[in-house]
Amino acid sequence: MEAALPLPGGQGGAVASNGGSGFFKFLKPRLRPQSTDIKAAALWGVTAGSAALFLVQPFDWLKKTFFKKPEAKDK
Secondary structure, three states, X not given: OOOEEEOOOOOOEEEOOOOOOOOOOOOOOOOXXXXXXXXXXXXXXXXXXXXXXXXXXXXXXXXXXXXXXXXXXXX
């Protein structure tokens, strides 16, 4: 079990933690993104990408660029 560290001025305590990334350490714990926030952002990104693909519909270009075999040049 982790020990609670007293804060200056006698204000409660904080739990000491050694694990985790320090990327969001500057934010308050309540404001740090949680795993569900990351999953939701990824889902919205996939949704936006799919909607953009549906609106543009570059299927002929994709087929021509990636799936059509180049014609052999016979001399």
